[in-house]
Amino acid sequence: MTLLSYAKAMNRALADALEADPAVCVFGEDVGAGLAGLTLGLQQRFGAERVVDVPLSEQAFTSAGIGAALNGMRPVIELQIPSLLFLVFEQLANQAHKFSLMTGGQARVPLTVVVPGSGSRSGWAGQHSDHPYGLFAHVGIKTLAPATPTDAYGLLSSAIRDDDPVVLFAPAGALGVREDVTAPLVPVPIGTARTVRRGTDVTVVAVGHLVHQAVAVAEELAGEVSVEVLDPRTLYPLDRAALVESLGRTGRLVVADDSNRFAGFAAEVLAVAAEECRLLAPPRRVTRPDGAVLPFAPTLDRAVQPSAGQLRDAIRAALK
Amino acid sequence: MSLPHLADPAGRYRTMRLIRSFEELALEWVRSGLVVGGTHPYIGQEAVAVGVCAALDPADQLTSTHRGHGHVLAKGADPGRLLAELLGRVGGLNGGRGGSMHAADFSLGILGANGIVGAGAPIAVGAAWAARRRGEPTVLASFFGDGALNQGVLLESLNLASIWRAPVVFVCENNGYATTLPAASAVGGSACGRAAAFGIPAETVDGMDVEAVRAAAERAVERARSGGGPSFLECLTYRFEAHHTMERRFRLSYRTAEEVASWRERDPLAAQPPGAAAIDLEVAELLSSAAGFALASAEPDPATATDHLYASGLRPRSGAAL
Ligand SMILES: Cc1ncc(C[n+]2csc(CCOP(=O)(O)OP(=O)(O)O)c2C)c(N)n1
Numbered sequence: 001m002t003l004l005s006y007a008k009a010m011n012r013a014l015a016d017a018l019e020a021d022p023a024v025c026v027f028g029e030d031v032g033a034g035l036a037g038l039t040l041g042l043q044q045r046f047g048a049e050r051v052v053d054v055p056l057s058e059q060a061f062t063s064a065g066i067g068a069a070l071n072g073m074r075p076v077i078e079l080q081i082p083s084l085l086f087l088v089f090e091q092l093a094n095q096a097h098k099f100s101l102m103t104g105g106q107a108r109v110p111l112t113v114v115v116p117g118s119g120s121r122s123g124w125a126g127q128h129s130d131h132p133y134g135l136f137a138h139v140g141i142k143t144l145a146p147a148t149p150t151d152a153y154g155l156l157s158s159a160i161r162d163d164d165p166v167v168l169f170a171p172a173g174a175l176g177v178r179e180d181v182t183a184p185l186v187p188v189p190i191g192t193a194r195t196v197r198r199g200t201d202v203t204v205v206a207v208g209h210l211v212h213q214a215v216a217v218a219e220e221l222a223g224e225v226s227v228e229v230l231d232p233r234t235l236y237p238l239d240r241a242a243l244v245e246s247l248g249r250t251g252r253l254v255v256a257d258d259s260n261r262f263a264g265f266a267a268e269v270l271a272v273a274a275e276e277c278r279l280l281a282p283p284r285r286v287t288r289p290d291g292a293v294l295p296f297a298p299t300l301d302r303a304v305q306p307s308a309g310q311l312r313d314a315i316r317a318a319l320k
Numbered sequence: 321m322s323l324p325h326l327a328d329p330a331g332r333y334r335t336m337r338l339i340r341s342f343e344e345l346a347l348e349w350v351r352s353g354l355v356v357g358g359t360h361p362y363i364g365q366e367a368v369a370v371g372v373c374a375a376l377d378p379a380d381q382l383t384s385t386h387r388g389h390g391h392v393l394a395k396g397a398d399p400g401r402l403l404a405e406l407l408g409r410v411g412g413l414n415g416g417r418g419g420s421m422h423a424a425d426f427s428l429g430i431l432g433a434n435g436i437v438g439a440g441a442p443i444a445v446g447a448a449w450a451a452r453r454r455g456e457p458t459v460l461a462s463f464f465g466d467g468a469l470n471q472g473v474l475l476e477s478l479n480l481a482s483i484w485r486a487p488v489v490f491v492c493e494n495n496g497y498a499t500t501l502p503a504a505s506a507v508g509g510s511a512c513g514r515a516a517a518f519g520i521p522a523e524t525v526d527g528m529d530v531e532a533v534r535a536a537a538e539r540a541v542e543r544a545r546s547g548g549g550p551s552f553l554e555c556l557t558y559r560f561e562a563h564h565t566m567e568r569r570f571r572l573s574y575r576t577a578e579e580v581a582s583w584r585e586r587d588p589l590a591a592q593p594p595g596a597a598a599i600d601l602e603v604a605e606l607l608s609s610a611a612g613f614a615l616a617s618a619e620p621d622p623a624t625a626t627d628h629l630y631a632s633g634l635r636p637r638s639g640a641a642l
Pocket residue numbers: 386387435436437438464465466467468469495497498499563
């Protein structure tokens with residue numbers, strides 16, 4: 001039995017993409033050394049001209065990725081810290097995302113941005129622990145949050161092949177996940193959810209690493225309630241059909257989303273459910289607090305992240 | 321194999337006249353309400369766009385700015401399609417999706433005007449890097465104003481271009497002002513000093529003299545094409561008109577009438593080649609048929625408002641109730 005780790009799966013997806021398509025290249029800090037795991041060994045294998053160590057100029061190298069994409073490349077940008085996304089929000093939201101429409105379809109920007117280790121990394125405190133996927137989904141950038149090694153491989157592969165900009169969040173809480181992979185690794189279509197666990201009483205939509213927490217809670221409550229766990233995998237465009245189908249059977253909804261509550265991803269899932277489904281009870285969500293800033297002390301850090309206990313309570317509340 | 325329409329002095333004069341007349345027509349159309357949102361007139365700066373583009377090959381590329389009509393026309397875009405773009409018509413360069421500040425023609429290497437000051441420079445660096453990787457001899461000209469000298473991303477881009485030896489010619493059009501802010505009071509050190517700090521050869525050029533700009537641009541393009549890396553040109557120029565057409569209503573007093581008049585005396589179009597009168601006539605005819613094309617072009621169908629949002633063809637959810 002070979003256990004595939006999440007980090008290794010992403011590394012393999014990137015290696016396969018570099019191997020398959022000479023247009024694929026990587027820009028990032030310390031990617032030659034493979035500091036974040038994503039690019040481990042790839043510069044040795046594909047050369048420093050394709051796996052490019054760049055200076056600490058996130059805005060310039062992200063836009064350089066746009067320019068390279070306009071000239072036929074498929075750049076992958078690695079950002080070391082989720083909060084660096086705030087630094088390049090202009091480049092992604094205002095440039096990369098808008099080129100296709102603003103040019104009347106003349107331009108395409110096949111750019112992939114990967115954050116290996118998003119969300120809390122325990123002890124990294126306020127400026128290294130955000131999970132701003134909702135911002136990118138709101139803007140309309142294809143936004144991915146794989147929970148498993150198989151999906152990390154599949155979604156990163158699809159992101160690189162996609163003709164639009166894509167941001168992929170690899171949650172720190174999922175990086176340690178290992179999987180016994182027997183089937184060949186293949187691309188996972190963007191915009192398709194996965195039913196992780198079948199159930200009949202309540203649908204738990206869980207994002208990223210929280211998928212594993214949701215499955216554990218579902219098992220724990222198995223004697224009490226039949227929980228379906230739905231992993232959207234792609235946050236935007238959301239697989240609304242899968243959500244509506246599941247809710248059509250369960251009629252109850254809980255969302256587990258490790259990001260800020262107000263106008264967050266979970267809020268959109270609730271809105272879709274309200275608009276398109278008939279729920280039997282008010283939907284619930286487990287999120288970070290409104291406008292959360294992760295405090296340093298481990299107990300405080302954990303206190304603002306969605307917990308298994310909160311999810312259990314939310315499921316029970318949704319049953320009433 | 322330079323751009324054929326800029327190959328001789330007559331062609332360069334003709335293109336400067338085209339830009340001037342185009343901008344005058346655009347001003348008229350803003351005034352009459354035909355063009356909504358206004359424009360940033362390029363009048364006065366024509367020698368920069370034309371001088372730089374005269375050093376480029378057809379396959380070379382450029383990134384432009386909010387004040388982009390001159391660059392777009394100098395590289396060879398069809399004036400009728402640019403006018404149609406200002407009108408937001410389907411026949412526009414961008415199908416009416418971009419307007420004045422986003423005009424682009426990728427078939428001519430025009431990677432777009434850009435509404436964000438300084439945003440084009442890093443795009444040019446990446447485009448140049450990619451072209452070289454693909455074994456193409458493409459050189460990128462990146463235009464920006466004095467205001468962009470204070471954008472962090474522009475300084476990052478100079479560094480990136482330098483360490484990558486990217487085939488980029490950075491063209492700073494120093495027209496003395498960022499909107500109302502004098503460059504003299506906003507730029508610490510000097511424009512060329514900033515480029516030099518990153519190891520990029522830099523020179524200051526008379527931006528009102530098309531031949532001086534062309535000569536400097538040719539040196540820079542040659543350096544880029546032969547693997548010598550980026551160059552930086554500071555072109556001293558002046559805009560004769562408002563920063564933006566809406567400024568005309570405000571009668572701002574950030575510069576004196578004398579100052580404007582003294583620069584107008586150095587009008588790049590004053591030096592006329594033999595046969596200039598005939599060229600002017602020819603340009604007037606070209607523009608009137610361009611205007612005819614633009615005015616005859618259809619308004620886009622509202623049902624197509626989100627077309628092209630995704631290159632992959634993804635259709636976004638409608639904003640209306642289900
Ligand atoms: C990053 C950014 N800041 C502010 C603006 C608003 N703005 C548009 S043009 C302009 C002045 C630009 O001056 P300069 O770069 O010298 O170009 P010029 O207008 O003189 O051609 C400003 C402040 C903007 N578009 N982008």
